Amino acid sequence: MSYQALYRVWRPQAFIDVVGQEHVTKTLQNxxxxxxxxxxxxxxxxxGTGKTSAAKILAKAVNCERMPVSEPCNECAACQGIMDGSISDVxxxxxxxxxxxxxxxxxxxxxxxxxxxxxYKVYxxxxxHMLSIGAFNALLKTLEEPPRHVIFILATTEPHKIPLTIISRCQRFDFKRITAHDxxxxxxxxxxxxGLKYDEKALHVIGAAAEGGMRDALSLLDQAISFSTDMVTVEDALTVTGSISQSSLNKLAKAIHEKEVAVALGALEELLLQGKDPARFSEDFILYFRDLLLYKTAPELEEAMVRARLDxxxxxxxxxMLPEQIYEYIDILSKTQQEMRFSNHARTYLEVCLVKLCQTQVKSFPNxxxxxxxxxxxxxxxxxxITLLKEQSTKRSAEAKSDPAPRKAVRSNAKDFRVNARxxxxxxENATRQDLNAIKSRWGDLLESLNGQKMVQLAALLHDAEPSAASSNAFVLKFKHDIHCRMAMENETYFQTLxxxxxxxxGTAYQIxxxxxxxxxxxxxxxxxxxKPDGDQVKTNEEDPLVAEALKLVGEDLLEIKN
Known part of the structure; x- marks a missing residue:
């Protein structure tokens, strides 16, 4: 065969020819x-991003007779032999x-x-990543400690399939997709x-269709050259790549914006009759609206546009169009694209998608x-x-900080706390055991009722309190601790509820x-x-004869009376 494909003729022979991988080539050159x-x-x-080409360039550079060099000379016997395959060491x-x-x-x-x-012998x-597990294990030791004259260069499109034991023994370089501009x-x-005659817009169509691969782009360019007669035009590039023309996308977008369902469906029918792929159409339409949004929001970034041209x-x-409308269009197209992947009725999904796009209503009000x-x-x-609430909160905080001492003194000085004895x-004077027993018989029900009314704090306060003396309309409530008594007396609501x-x-209103x-x-x-001097009988808890006798025997200091 006398003719060679473009990607073979123009395979990079030096690091400077490797497009879009400066982060790799610069490191290797240094x-x-x-x-x-x-x-x-x-x-x-x-x-198609230059992995094998970079490996061959590196093999030439390490064996170049002018070493150390950042680029192989491609003129010495070693470089020429590696290029034509006559040297068996690579x-x-x-x-x-x-x-x-x-x-x-x-x-x-x-x-x-x-x-x-x-x-150097270069493998x-x-x-x-296609090697078997046994093959990786056989390579492992050699890869870790090869002879001084051997270099291994591994290339893969799926690094996640390579064992970590292999990856950890290599210097890893990740080649990225090449931008359409490069x-x-x-x-x-x-x-x-x-000496090829071409329309530069046609090259942009091919660059967008290559999806980041230089080899794919040159293959498409080769195909477009064969398809064209004297000059590679935009129509030639669109036909070869299967992309949609700018005029067709403009017509569709205008029909969607003006809610003309019949025009949009007619334009889609025409494109499908031309043999356009539904998946490719959805992708091109998404990129078209993406460029439309980019131009509307940041017109100075014209070079970042992928699909559309500024006609x-x-x-x-x-x-x-409003940005909110474009957001909605892209969202609907993206969902349709996902649904088409799992269906055999791509055309139906596209038609439904166009109807949805035409019926989209974006509620937006001017200022x-x-x-x-x-x-x-x-x-x-x-x-x-909100400002008023903040001011009130700040004022209360300032008042609380300015007068903290009196409140603290009242609560902390327990020695000064005395109740009125009268x-x-x-x-x-009027206490009887019958009145006291009447209150005590209801005390358990009282605490249970308070808990039922969600007065948990008051019930907890009365846990260590008990009635000690009672008359027909009042009773004395004894607290074990001074602080609990003081808290109850300071809060009038407690006694009212109780x-x-x-x-x-x-059935009786008692004073507590x-x-x-x-x-x-x-x-x-x-x-x-x-x-005692009057000889009156005391009508309290101590009226019991047994209590009186006990008082005579041991005295009040050693006796504790519990009901």
């Missing part, structure tokens, strides 16, 4: 100049067809022999060198619309209310007089002493 060559490399990335292996253990063992046995014609293993720039260079129809559409004015008023009122004396609940249970346990003992003793 390593070559500093003579810090690793024993193993892993090149990973999508197809071995390229396809792991897709040589993936067994025996092939790798053969490599392992031969690496010990020194190279014949050049300084380039393409599609290395692809077009390279194709322009090739077209100018070969008059495109500019008019960008002015008439001076009545709805927006009303909304602004509500927002302003809410902001004023009401307690009055209760003791009195109301007890009235509901016993709180007293700490220590003060209760003192007041009761004082009351008894006052009654």
């Amino acid at each position: 390593a070559l100049l500093q003579q810090k060559i690793s024993h193993a490399y892993l090149f990973s990335g999508p197809r 071995i390229e292996i396809d792991a897709a067809s040589n993936n067994g253990v025996e092939e790798i063992r053969d490599i392992r046995d031969k690496v010990k022999y020194a190279p014949n014609a050049v300084s 380039i293993i393409d599609e290395v 692809i077009v720039k390279r194709m322009v260079h090739i077209a100018n060198e070969t 008059e129809d495109f500019k008019q559409l960008s002015e008439s 001076d619309a009545p709805e927006m004015t009303e909304l602004y008023k509500k927002i302003e009122a809410l902001e004023k209310e 009401p307690i004396m009055q209760v003791l 009195s109301q609940t007890l009235e509901e249970l016993a 007089i709180a007293v700490p346990e220590k003060q209760w003992s003192e007041i009761r003793r004082e009351f008894i002493e006052k009654k």
